[in-house]
Amino acid sequence: MIRSRGAPEKSSIRNPKPRQIAELTFTGERERESQSGVAGHHSTTMLRLDLLLLSILLLSTPVLSDVVLSKVDRRVDLTSHIVRITSTLKVENVGKGPASEVIIVFPERQAKKLAYVTAATNAGKGKVKGPTTSLPVSIANAKGLPPSLEAYSVSLPEPLRKGESISVDVLTAFTHSLKPFPEKISQADIQLLVFEDSAHYLSPYAVQAQSLTIKLPDSRVESYTRLENSKYQNSEIKYGPYENLPPFSYTPIIVHFESNHPFAVAKELVREIEISHWGNVQVTDNYDMVHEGSEIKGEFSRLDFQARPHQRGASAIKNLIASLPPRAHSVYYRDEIGNISTSRLWGDLKKTELIIEPRYPMFGGWRTAFTIGYGLPLGDFLFESEGKRFLNVTFGSPINNIVVDTLIVKVVLPEGSEFVSVAAPFPVTQWQETKFSHLDVVGRPVIVLQKTNVVPEHNQYFQVYYKFSSISMLREPMMLITGFFLFFVACIVYTHLDMSISKSSPSYLAKLQWEDVLSTIQQIEKLINKCLAVQDRLEGSLRDLSRSGDVQACKAARKSADGTLKELSKEVRPLLSFLQASPQAGHILPKVEELVAKERELEDKLMAKHTTVVDCYEKKVAGREVENRIASQQQKIASLRQEVDDLLEFIDEL
Amino acid sequence: MAPKAITSPVPESFYPTLALLMLSVGLVFTASFFIYATTTTRRNLSIAREVTTGAVASVFLGFGSLFLLLASGVYI
Numbered sequence: 012m013i014r015s016r017g018a019p020e021k022s023s024i025r026n027p028k029p030r031q032i033a034e035l036t037f038t039g040e041r042e043r044e045s046q047s048g049v050a051g052h053h054s055t056t057m058l059r060l061d062l063l064l065l066s067i068l069l070l071s072t073p074v075l076s077d078v079v080l081s082k083v084d085r086r087v088d089l090t091s092h093i094v095r096i097t098s099t100l101k102v103e104n105v106g107k108g109p110a111s112e113v114i115i116v117f118p119e120r121q122a123k124k125l126a127y128v129t130a131a132t133n134a135g136k137g138k139v140k141g142p143t144t145s146l147p148v149s150i151a152n153a154k155g156l157p158p159s160l161e162a163y164s165v166s167l168p169e170p171l172r173k174g175e176s177i178s179v180d181v182l183t184a185f186t187h188s189l190k191p192f193p194e195k196i197s198q199a200d201i202q203l204l205v206f207e208d209s210a211h212y213l214s215p216y217a218v219q220a221q222s223l224t225i226k227l228p229d230s231r232v233e234s235y236t237r238l239e240n241s242k243y244q245n246s247e248i249k250y251g252p253y254e255n256l257p258p259f260s261y262t263p264i265i266v267h268f269e270s271n272h273p274f275a276v277a278k279e280l281v282r283e284i285e286i287s288h289w290g291n292v293q294v295t296d297n298y299d300m301v302h303e304g305s306e307i308k309g310e311f312s313r314l315d316f317q318a319r320p321h322q323r324g325a326s327a328i329k330n331l332i333a334s335l336p337p338r339a340h341s342v343y344y345r346d347e348i349g350n351i352s353t354s355r356l357w358g359d360l361k362k363t364e365l366i367i368e369p370r371y372p373m374f375g376g377w378r379t380a381f382t383i384g385y386g387l388p389l390g391d392f393l394f395e396s397e398g399k400r401f402l403n404v405t406f407g408s409p410i411n412n413i414v415v416d417t418l419i420v421k422v423v424l425p426e427g428s429e430f431v432s433v434a435a436p437f438p439v440t441q442w443q444e445t446k447f448s449h450l451d452v453v454g455r456p457v458i459v460l461q462k463t464n465v466v467p468e469h470n471q472y473f474q475v476y477y478k479f480s481s482i483s484m485l486r487e488p489m490m491l492i493t494g495f496f497l498f499f500v501a502c503i504v505y506t507h508l509d510m511s512i513s514k515s516s517p518s519y520l521a522k523l524q525w526e527d528v529l530s531t532i533q534q535i536e537k538l539i540n541k542c543l544a545v546q547d548r549l550e551g552s553l554r555d556l557s558r559s560g561d562v563q564a565c566k567a568a569r570k571s572a573d574g575t576l577k578e579l580s581k582e583v584r585p586l587l588s589f590l591q592a593s594p595q596a597g598h599i600l601p602k603v604e605e606l607v608a609k610e611r612e613l614e615d616k617l618m619a620k621h622t623t624v625v626d627c628y629e630k631k632v633a634g635r636e637v638e639n640r641i642a643s644q645q646q647k648i649a650s651l652r653q654e655v656d657d658l659l660e661f662i663d664e665l
Numbered sequence: 666m667a668p669k670a671i672t673s674p675v676p677e678s679f680y681p682t683l684a685l686l687m688l689s690v691g692l693v694f695t696a697s698f699f700i701y702a703t704t705t706t707r708r709n710l711s712i713a714r715e716v717t718t719g720a721v722a723s724v725f726l727g728f729g730s731l732f733l734l735l736a737s738g739v740y741i
Contacts, residue, residue, distance in 0.1 A: 389673065390672040393670065394671060487741050488731045491727035495730075499720075503719065
C-alpha cells in the first residue's frame with residue numbers, strides 16, 4: 012500500500028450499532044478491511060494513487076518563480092453545506108519584471124464543484140485597511156502547469172513592481188463537497204460528513220508562511236488528519252504555521268465531523284419574472300428540492316419525530332426561510348396538490364420574510380416540489396435611462412442557504428418590447444423565447460438565462476434592457492374596445508336584418524303593416540314634440556318680454572315660431588293621410604286625429620294670447636290688466652296642454 | 666444620468682374607482698343603445714345614432730374592463 016506523507020490516523024467511528032466492517036463508496040471503489048486492529052478506514056486507494064501521480068508530475072514541472080506568496084491565511088467555513096474558503100494571500104514580487112496577475116489553481120476534481128470565486132484587495136498598508144476593490148478573476152490558460160489542474164487568474168489593479176507586495180483576498184464557494192459518511196443513516200442517527208482538502212496551499216508559487224483554520228459547526232468532530240502543528244479547539248481545527256514550502260505542495264487531509272445543517276439542494280429552479288407596465292412585477296419560483304445529506308434507511312416514525320425532534324430527525328429540513336424584497340404582496344405557496352398552509356409571512360421596510368414548511372419534514376434522499384409566487388411594485392425594479400428601459404432584479408433564489416443545481420431565469424417583457432439585451436455580473440447562457448399571456452396577439456418576448464451550480468453569493472442584481480414606446484401601452488385597451496365594438500356592430504346588424512322564413516304569409520304581412528303604422532305614429536309624435544318645443548320657446552319669449560320689455564325681440568320670436576309651426580303642420584299632413592289610408596290603424600286613428608286637432612287648437616290659443624300680450628305692452632297697459640285679459644285664455648291653454656300630454660302618453664304605451 | 670423609476674401612467678390607488686366609474690358610464694350607454702334599438706321601428710332606426718352610441722359605449726366599457734382586470738390583480 013503506497014502511503015503518501017501524512018497518513019490519516021483513524022479512531023473508531025462511534026455508531027449505535029457497532030460494525031466490524033465498514034463499507035464505503037468514496038470514488039466508486041469498495042474495499043473491505045478485515046484487520047481487527049483498525050475498525051474501518053477510508054478507501055483512499057484511488058485518491059492516493061492520483062495524488063502520487065500529481066506529486067510526481069508537479070516535481071517535474073517548471074514553476075513560476077517571479078512571485079512569492081509571503082503569507083497565506085486560509086479559513087475554511089464548514090458550518091453550512093456550502094464550503095466557503097477565504098484565502099488571504101500576501102503576494103510579493105521577487106522577480107525582475109512587473110507582475111500583473113496572480114494565478115490560483117484548483118485540482119480538477121475540486122474545480123468541477125467550484126461555484127463562485129471572487130477576489131478583492133485592500134488598499135493601504137499595515138493595520139489601516141483601505142477601501143476594498145474587487146479584482147477581475149478569469150479562467151487562465153493552464154499551459155505550463157501540470158495537467159488535472161484548473162487555473163484562474165486574478166488581475167492586479169496595477170502591476171506589482173520588484174520588491175512590492177500586495178494583499179489579495181480570494182473567496183471561493185464549493186458545492187457538493189461535503190460527502191455524507193455513512194451514506195445511509197436511520198432516523199435516530201447523527202449525520203456525519205467528510206471533507207477533504209490540502210493542509211498546504213496548492214499554488215504555482217512558493218509559499219513562505221501559511222496557516223489553515225477549519226471552522227466546524229458546534230457539534231463534535233469524529234476524526235481529522237493529525238499532522239505536525241495541528242490542533243483542535245473551540246470547534247476549529249488549526250493547521251500550521253508551515254514555513255517555506257515549494258510550489259505545488261499538497262498534503263491531503265480529511266475531516267470527519269457531525270453537522271445538522273439542512274442540506275437543501277434544488278435540482279432545478281425555474282424563476283419566471285413577468286413585467287406589466289400597469290404597475291406589477293410578478294415573480295413565480297418553481298422549485299424541485301431534494302435533501303442531499305445522508306440518506307435515510309429504515310422507516311420514518313412521525314411519532315418519534317414530533318416527540319423528540321432533536322434526537323429523531325436533527326438533520327431533517329423542517330423549514331426554509333426566504334427573504335423576499337420589501338413591499339412584496341399577494342404571496343402564495345402551493346404545489347401540484349394545492350395551497351400549502353404551513354407558512355408565515357412578515358415584512359418590514361427592508362425585506363419581507365417568508366418561512367415555509369414543506370408538507371413533510373425532508374429527510375435524506377427525499378424530494379419535494381413546490382411553487383412560491385409574489386408580486387412586487389413596478390417602481391422598485393423598472394427604470395428608464397437614455398431612452399431604454401431596464402429591469403433591475405436579483406438573479407438567484409430568495410431562500411437562504413440553498414444550492415441550486417440548474418437555475419433558469421425567464422424574464423417576460425410586455426408585448427411590443429424590442430432590442431432586448433442583458434447585463435449580468437457573471438457568465439450565463441441566454442436565449443429568447445415567446446410567451447402567450449393575457450390579451451396577446453404576437454406574444455411576449457422572453458429572455459431566458461441559465462446557470463448551473465448556483466450559491467447564495469450569486470444573488471446579485473442583473474439588468475435587462477429593452478425599448479418600449481409609451482403608445483404601445485394603449486394596445487391592450489384598444490383590443491378590449493374593439494372587442495366590445497364588434498359586439499355592438501353585431502347587435503346593429505341583427506336589428507336591421509329581416510330573418511323571417513316566409514315572406515308572404517298573412518301574419519308576416521300584417522306584422523309589416525303594423526310596423527309601418529307604428530313608425531308613422533312615431534314620426535307624428537316626433538313632430539308634435541317639436542311643435543310643443545316651439546310653443547315652449549314662445550312662452551319663454553313672453554316671459555322675457557315681461558322681464559325686459561323688449562317688444563321687437565318678442566315679435567321676431569313670434570315670426571320664427573309661426574314659420575316653424577307651419578312647416579311642421581305641413582309635414583304632419585301626409586303622415587296623417589297615410590294613417591287614414593291603412594286598415595291596421597283603425598283603432599288608433601281617432602286618437603291620433605284628436606291629438607293633432609288638440610295640438611292645433613293649442614297653437615291657435617297660444618298665438619292669440621301672444622298677440623294680446625304684445626298689444627298690451629305696446630299700449631303700455633299695466634301688468635295686472637294684462638293678466639286679467641289673458642286669464643281665461645291661460646286656463647284653456649293649460650287644460651289643452653294637459654290633454655295633449657295625456658294623449659301622447661297613451662300613444663307611447665302602444 | 667440617474668435612472669428614473671417607471672410607474673404606471675395612472676396611479677394604482679385609482680384603479681377600483683376608475684373601473685367602477687367607467688363601467689357604469691359604459692353600461693348606461695349600452696342601455697341607451699339597446700333601448701333605442703328595441704323601441705323604435707326598423708324603418709326609423711338611424712344608423713348614425715346607433716353606431717355613435719355603440720362606439721362611445723364600447724370605449725367606456727373597454728377602459729372599464731381594463732381597470733377592472735387590473736384592480737382584481739390580473740395585471741395585463
